[in-house]
Amino acid sequence: MTSxxxxxxxxxxxxxxxxxxxxxxxFPHAGGSASYFHQLSGLLSPYADVLTAxxxxxxxxxxxxxxxxxxxxxxxxxxxxSGHEPGRRRVFFGHSMGSVVAFxxxxxxxxxxxxWLFASGxxxxxxxxxxxxxxxxxxxxxxxxxRVGGTDPRVLQDEELLAMVLQIVRNDYKAVESYLWTPGxxxxxxxxxxxxxxxxxxxIAEASAWAEHTTGPFDLQVMPGGHFYLDTRLxxxxxxxxKAVQGPxxxx
Numbered sequence: 001m002t003s004x005x006x007x008x009x010x011x012x013x014x015x016x017x018x019x020x021x022x023x024x025x026x027f028p029h030a031g032g033s034a035s036y037f038h039q040l041s042g043l044l045s046p047y048a049d050v051l052t053a054x055x056x057x058x059x060x061x062x063x064x065x066x067x068x069x070x071x072x073x074x075x076x077x078x079x080x081x082s083g084h085e086p087g088r089r090r091v092f093f094g095h096s097m098g099s100v101v102a103f104x105x106x107x108x109x110x111x112x113x114x115x116w117l118f119a120s121g122x123x124x125x126x127x128x129x130x131x132x133x134x135x136x137x138x139x140x141x142x143x144x145x146x147r148v149g150g151t152d153p154r155v156l157q158d159e160e161l162l163a164m165v166l167q168i169v170r171n172d173y174k175a176v177e178s179y180l181w182t183p184g185x186x187x188x189x190x191x192x193x194x195x196x197x198x199x200x201x202x203x204i205a206e207a208s209a210w211a212e213h214t215t216g217p218f219d220l221q222v223m224p225g226g227h228f229y230l231d232t233r234l235x236x237x238x239x240x241x242x243k244a245v246q247g248p249x250x251x252x
Contacts, residue, residue, distance in 0.1 A: 027098030030172035123206030196229035
């Protein structure tokens, strides 16, 4: 694993040497870290330079304070990306909370934003639904983690490790559940929304509402599986992303 030079080195991870252009930037889910995308990076590195955001407070950034609001995360990541290899064509992929972070980063970057945005496992920003998972006690939070999947069962059985993970998960749920979309200019790049057909957190209608957030083309892809359909459909997802990184530049 390597990190880009300069300020971007804190925020971005590169697991594999990849093609020079374009750049695919991945944004993890609530409670997630850069390493979740290690396998996806391996699949896509022949086609793109794959970078993954590493939020503070986890893995090699575990001693740093957590950030519990989407706006600050997006501000920091937009600042990093705007100063890191400007002019590169980029595709954004976010899963769950990462979809919202990717969207808000794209808004902040404006004309320098991604040529394509993939929003996975998350309802559109305009499709508001109140969430209170971050207010649950530890047992309730563990039950939610089991319900949506995506957590190694060994983590749930290790009390010390679980205590650390719960702090991160609660923080991130607070960030995404307190997020309120502020109406503004839509993006002008293509958006592809991807959702599992049995996702307990995002309906197909809510995923389809991502179309409202771009003046460019919109596509909806429904995968067999739940919230973490990626765990069993990673090759299918990689195929979609390959088409995007090899596709046309951003609209407008």
